[in-house]
Amino acid sequence: MLLLKNADVYAPAAKGRADILAAGGRILRIEPSIELPPAYVEQVDASGVMAVPGFIDGHVHMMGGGGEGGFATRTPELMLSDAIRGGVTTVVGCLGTDGVTRSLAGLLAKAKALDEEGLSTFIYTGHYGVPVQTLTGSIERDLLLIDKIIGVGEVALSDHRSNQPTFEEFARLSAEARRGGILSGKAGVVNVHMGDGRRGLAMLRRLIEETEIPATQFLPTHIGRNPSLFEEGLAYAKAGGLVDFTTSTVPAFLDEGEVKCSAGLRRMLDAGVDAANITFTSDGQGSLPDFDAHGRLRRLEIGRVTSLFAEVRDAVRVEGVPLATALQVITSNPARILKLRGKGALEAGADADIVLLDAASLEIDGVIAKGRWLMKARTPLVRGNFE
Numbered sequence: 001m002l003l004l005k006n007a008d009v010y011a012p013a014a015k016g017r018a019d020i021l022a023a024g025g026r027i028l029r030i031e032p033s034i035e036l037p038p039a040y041v042e043q044v045d046a047s048g049v050m051a052v053p054g055f056i057d058g059h060v061h062m063m064g065g066g067g068e069g070g071f072a073t074r075t076p077e078l079m080l081s082d083a084i085r086g087g088v089t090t091v092v093g094c095l096g097t098d099g100v101t102r103s104l105a106g107l108l109a110k111a112k113a114l115d116e117e118g119l120s121t122f123i124y125t126g127h128y129g130v131p132v133q134t135l136t137g138s139i140e141r142d143l144l145l146i147d148k149i150i151g152v153g154e155v156a157l158s159d160h161r162s163n164q165p166t167f168e169e170f171a172r173l174s175a176e177a178r179r180g181g182i183l184s185g186k187a188g189v190v191n192v193h194m195g196d197g198r199r200g201l202a203m204l205r206r207l208i209e210e211t212e213i214p215a216t217q218f219l220p221t222h223i224g225r226n227p228s229l230f231e232e233g234l235a236y237a238k239a240g241g242l243v244d245f246t247t248s249t250v251p252a253f254l255d256e257g258e259v260k261c262s263a264g265l266r267r268m269l270d271a272g273v274d275a276a277n278i279t280f281t282s283d284g285q286g287s288l289p290d291f292d293a294h295g296r297l298r299r300l301e302i303g304r305v306t307s308l309f310a311e312v313r314d315a316v317r318v319e320g321v322p323l324a325t326a327l328q329v330i331t332s333n334p335a336r337i338l339k340l341r342g343k344g345a346l347e348a349g350a351d352a353d354i355v356l357l358d359a360a361s362l363e364i365d366g367v368i369a370k371g372r373w374l375m376k377a378r379t380p381l382v383r384g385n386f387e
């Protein structure tokens with residue numbers, strides 16, 4: 001058993017000082033004062049430390065991605081220590097551009113590996129392409145039969161690398177994701193990769209307009225990748241749509257007009273967007289290819305899971321967004337949208353996924369996942385098998 005004493009608790013809502021008792025991978029009690037005989041429990045003085053829910057990164061190419069510059073640009077898979085350093089205790093994996101040399105079987109195997117190493121993991125079926133490549137032959141079967149599959153994506157729209165899906169094709173895959181989600185008690189969310197194309201969110205807005213499928217079935221990502229998509233995304237989110245910002249970036253993209261996640265969050269909140277409609281994901285281990293106007297690849301970097309909380313920290317320290325609000329985009333919002341039970345909140349009965357932050361610097365001091373210490377006093381205690 002683990003007893004954190006006198007932590008400043010953000011559940012993510014600010015709860016003030018409290019003691020947190022965890023055992024068996026779950027949070028048992030969060031109360032102003034919990035006294036237990038020291039012989040039975042590891043007691044940690046968390047005075048001056050903030051306890052927040054473990055971070056959920058809902059878009060990670062955990063088995064590697066990339067390849068847009070040829071074979072030598074296929075990116076490496078996620079290492080456990082990357083997640084630990086970033087305070088990420090729950091990871092949702094996906095495939096991207098390359099659905100040939102990257103397989104769903106490999107993605108599922110990597111998710112199981114990271115689960116054995118201490119994280120909580122889920123995956124999306126499919127990749128950029130349409131028709132969606134699945135494990136069992138259909139989206140519904142994947143959702144109903146494979147526990148770790150929670151939705152479909154990342155399906156590309158408005159991108160030169162997409163399959164240029166028709167409205168009917170995109171409507172069909174979205175309907176199957178919805179029905180599979182309903183039948184399996186999962187979100188069945190369609191994680192939509194938004195490219196730089198001028199059509200932007202048009203197909204998504206048309207689908208929500210013309211069919212019975214609700215906006216909560218879709219999570220368009222990379223929403224800040226250019227100014228016009230950001231503006232369209234802001235209007236879309238104000239109207240009740242869900243939007244996701246990608247925290248991994250490079251200076252060139254910001255110079256070219258990409259909206260920095262921390263600033264984008266602030267601007268959407270100031271425009272009256274409900275904070276509950278916004279998430280951040282890292283695109284960790286995905287490629288960050290920079291194509292010129294003629295579609296020629298200029299450079300290709302790798303996304304980092306550690307960028308996820310870095311942008312939340314900037315939202316607080318640079319943009320003045322309250323911590324309890326900024327934390328939502330990587331804790332309670334993804335947990336609700338992706339229906340990750342027991343995740344995204346510090347409350348009795350939740351999984352014991354806890355990040356300890358230094359109150360002054362907002363640096364990540366400690367990480368507890370499924371009740372197990374993965375990092376203490378900024379020192380990782382666990383490494384991946386081959387690290």
Ligand code: FWO
Nearest residue numbers: 065066096097222286287288289
């Ligand atoms: C974005 C993942 C992109 C992969 O547009 O979608 O390529 O398959 O690994 N990354 N293609 C990055 C921008 C948001 C900067 C992916 C990548």
Ligand code: ZN
Nearest residue numbers: 154193194222
């Ligand atoms: Zn993408």
